[in-house]
Amino acid sequence: MCLEVHMPPTKGYVPVNGLEMYYEIHGSGEPLILLHGGAGATEMFGQLIPLLSETRQVVAADLQAHGRTADIDRPLSFERMADDVAALVRHLRFENADVMGYSLGGGVALRMAIQHPELVRKLVLVSTTFKRDGWYPEVLAAMAQSSAKSAEGMKGTPMYELYSRIAPRVQDWPVLFTKLGVLLRQDYDWSKEVAVMKMPTMLIVGDADSVRTAHAVAFFELLGGGRKDAGWDGSGMSSSRLAILPSVTHYSIFDSPALASIVVPFLEATASQE
Secondary structure (H helix, E strand, O other), X not given: OOOOOOOOOEEEEEEEOOEEEEEEEEOOOEEEEEEOOOOOOHHHHOOOHHHHOOOEEEEEEOOOOOOOOOOOOOXXXXXXXXXXXXXXXXXXXXOOEEEEEEOHHHHHHHHHHHHOHHHEEEEXXXXXXXXXXXXXXXXXXXXXXXXXXXXXXXXXXXHHHHXXXXXXXXXXXXXXXXXXXXXXXXXXXXXXXXXXXXXXXXXXXXXXXXEOHHHHHHHHHHOOOOOOOOOOOOOOOOOOEEEEEEEEEOOOHHHOHHHHHHHHHHHHOOHHHO
16 A cells, blocks of 8 residues: 655745745646635645645635735735735745635736736635625625724634744734725725736626625626636636535635635646636
């Protein structure tokens, strides 16, 4: 009997744009950049990374002020964090990479595809919006309340337990929530930029997600999907994909086993199969 051996991940820090950005590499093959959600870290994908790294070189990174990447004197912004990830890709000397992001990390991944399209081969966006009103109103209201006060209320949660265990400065927990609040209260609409994106893109949401289902469909249509019947031979099919996972919420989708089962075939498909 042959037992599969999983090598420990390569870990390190990269100096990018004033940050010491933490990353870890799992597996081998074509690179896949993996970006976590707000107030999270690479550990969010603990169940997903082993599945994705069976066929990919998964590079999981901690964004500014998250996980093992210490904060710096700079506001959080999708655009700047996208530049950080682009700098990481260049530092690792990848010609380009597939990029997959969840929630906040999905916004960063989307901005990276917009700002650095030459670095993004395929894009996977999980529970991500292209416009602020893509979130349900009650979710927007909760986002607007992110502050030092709400950070205090999050203590005792698994999210804080992880942060307190791995963050370089545990005392920055309320600073993170304050900066997230400023970011998440800002309006945005990237529809014009999304409409001209060229790389194959997969959108994934749960059927009980924080992202409005109608928004996910509108996102898919912006990318060129869902506009017409593909025909008997599939010749009218776009290069983008939309998946709505059943019985999945915004808070369970990032470690759902179903995620890898639909992402891997999308990443592995050749141009002729798309």
